[in-house]
Amino acid sequence: MSFDSLFKTLGIREKSLVEKANDRIMRGYEPSAMAKVVVGKVTSKKFNEMMSAASSKYNENREVKVFNDE
């Protein structure tokens, strides 16, 4: 166990949104009615567009690029 995960388990360091979402799913998560409305209908096309936009934004100011062909 790394220091990072130890601190996060103890609650000293805050978990990221992805980690928090993952924890919920691992515990057998049931989405709320509000979350269903907020997210709406998710298609592969929409998700791919969202991921492309997110990875481009992430790569803008980082040396190590993700999902990048160059």
Add this chain to the structure above:
Amino acid sequence: MMSKEYNQMHEKLVKSKQDFAGMIAYSIYKAEKRDAIRKGIDINEFTKLKLQTNEVKKYKKEAEELVSIFLQAAADEEIKKIKDQLITEVAKITVKGLPTDPWYKRLKNWHNNGAAGVVGNFWTGAIVAIFVWLLADTTTWQKSQDSAKEKIQNIATPSPVSGDTHSVFNKKKIE
């Protein structure tokens, strides 16, 4: 050297390098394949079955559902954060907006709560004095009055006989 023969599942599920949902579908397929190998299922039969159109569609649907549930979980996390912030803000506004009591109510509260010890001592002294005044004869009451006056005078101007040569009063007298 890599074998030229391999199943076309990746090509069926992942259409391009930007097909992230396809990559998730392929991950689900690989996890199932790993389980099949561990259970000793014939892998050629497994692959042949999974390459069928309806199975490929099933993987894609599962990937979409997984993405959806993940986004909903993230949304719920953000909703929780906003709710907590709202509760804190509403509590602050409610406390600020509470009407303040008029001065006589605040005085009553102060009398009954804040300074209860001091006020209680005062009332005890007063009640004892009333009892002495009622029950004692005139001479005893006069003695009590004289004794009280003497005590108060001693507090205000302590006697030099007390031996406190360092007191401010004594220094003044010496000067």
